[in-house]
Amino acid sequence: MRITVLGGLGAWPTAGQGCGGFLVEHDGFRLLVDPGYATLPPLLSRLPAAAVDAAYVSHGHPDHCADLQPLLRARILADRSGPALPVHAPAGSLDRLLAIDEPGLLDGAYLLREFTPGDRFALGPFTVRTWALPHWVANAGARFETGGATLAYTGDTGASPDLVDLARDADLLIADATYVDAIPERHAGNLSSAAEVGRYAAVASVRRVLLTHLWPGTEASSAVAAARRAYDGRVEVAEPGLVVDCPS
Template sequence: MRIVVLGGRGAWPSADQGCAGYLVEHRGFRLLIDPGYATLQPLLTRLPASAVDAVYVSHGHPDHCADLQPLLRVRALADRPAPALPVYAPIGSLDPLLAIDEPGLVDTAYHLHGFTPGDDFDVGPFSLRTWSLPHWVPSAGARISAGGTVLAYTGDTGPGPALVDVARDADLLIADATYVDEIPDRHVGFLSSAAEVGRYASAARTRAVLLTHLWPGTDPDAAVTAAQQAYEGPVAVARSGVVVDLPAGQQGLP
């Protein structure tokens, strides 16, 4: 399994990278996870829009899904339109995004598969097991398995016991670490810190951790140090262009 980081910012893109976005590849199948703001351009530097085989969206906030819309435009308006793209997202979460264009323009470009966080399903060679995680809107954490390798992805989440289940024995955990340690009152219960990630990654015996969704201005080195207070495995910050290869049973952080 190969994971390509397209972006790792939270809330809005910065001058140097976009928001959440991950391309996960296995046996030639390409699954795009959370195409947030400013992730389409780095995606298109690697492959044409028609080469994406499916999309998984954890929740409907635009920093996790906004660039799905231009991706659909590219596929719909090409000289040779691509086949309908399977899109998996919590039921109703993409309705506002899919309604912003002129009626009917991208309707043939996607096939929407709505799910309830907690559902399990297959996408190409990947088996997905999802959990409902605490956030302002319905949000799904997921274990994505293929070929004996497990990628755990939290999306956006506050603290909760399900996080250990999501991350248990995963080869790689990509985890919401919006803040270093202290979380402002307005976000308590709905977003996480790097220090919290370290604690549950340790309890889950996760093999490696990639911190994502850092709030613009958050010091990435401080985030790594905070996670390492409780977690002894490899820790890095998701940055655009990072590629992680995960053969079964091996650690793949750069």
């Protein structure tokens, strides 16, 4: 399994980086995970829009799904005979995004496969198990397994005992680390810190950690140091272009 980082910021993109988004590949199958703001250009620098085989969206906030819309335009307007893109997302989470275009324009561009967080299903070569994790809207953390490799991904989440089960023995954990340590009261219970990620990654015996959804302007070195206070494995920050092979 190969994971390519398209972006790693939360909330909004900057001039140099998009929001969190990941290309996950195995045996020629290309899965796009959370195509947030400004993740489409780095994706298209690697492969054409039509080469994406499926998409997974953890929740409906635009920093996790906004660039799905131009991806669908790029596919359907270039070739209306091309296959529909299977899009897996929590039920109702993409309704507003998919309704912003003129009626009928995206007909045939996608096949929406809605699920309830907690469901298990097959997605191409991956077996996917999902968890309902705490956020302001329905958020589905997911565990992708294939070929003896495991990727765990939190989406956006507050503290939850389910995070240990999600991450257990994963080759790679991609985790919400919006803040370095202290979480502002207005976000408590709905977002995480790098320090928290380090604590549950250690308990879950994760092999490698990738911190994502950092608040724009956060020093990457500070986030890594906070996670390493409890976790002694490899810790990195999701930055565009980073490629991780699992198992590494």
